[in-house]
Amino acid sequence: MKIAYRELPHEINGWPRPLLDVSVGDADDLRVRCLVDSGAMNTLLPSWVADLAGIDCADAPTKALGVAGSGTKARMVPTLLTVGDHSWEAEVGFCDPWPHGWGLLGQLSFFRYFVVTFRAADFELEITPVQR
Numbered sequence: 001m002k003i004a005y006r007e008l009p010h011e012i013n014g015w016p017r018p019l020l021d022v023s024v025g026d027a028d029d030l031r032v033r034c035l036v037d038s039g040a041m042n043t044l045l046p047s048w049v050a051d052l053a054g055i056d057c058a059d060a061p062t063k064a065l066g067v068a069g070s071g072t073k074a075r076m077v078p079t080l081l082t083v084g085d086h087s088w089e090a091e092v093g094f095c096d097p098w099p100h101g102w103g104l105l106g107q108l109s110f111f112r113y114f115v116v117t118f119r120a121a122d123f124e125l126e127i128t129p130v131q132r
Helices: 048-055
Strands: 001-006 019-024 027-036 043-046 062-067 070-083 086-096 103-105 112-118 122-127
Touching: 019 048, 027 043, 027 048, 027 112, 043 048, 043 070, 048 070, 048 086, 048 112
Parallel strands: 027 103, 043 086
Antiparallel strands: 001 122, 019 027, 019 070, 043 103, 062 070, 070 086, 112 122
16 A cells, blocks of 8 residues: 655644554544654554544553653553555554644554655555465
């Protein structure tokens, strides 16, 4: 699947970035725009996404993390994620606070499941599910 780079949500005249729309949980209509970040270890989403998807975070383990220069607490929960026609279950950190208009796709719960090719010169990202 090839995806054109886009601006981050709420960024005016920003530089195009590798973004994917990810469905969370069983809610096909709940899509979150996420930055594909090869330097991030975790996939992180705002806590309100878990609420809308009906994901219970109450007893989930919590991690203190730094993201884009600010601190947050992430409740780590195994979660169904879908991009295009491909779904997988991985640990996602649902964060509060989360001041960004986008989620983050990282090594442990995104890159392990896809072959990812960045074509920055062409402002394009290509992902192919890993066959297991």
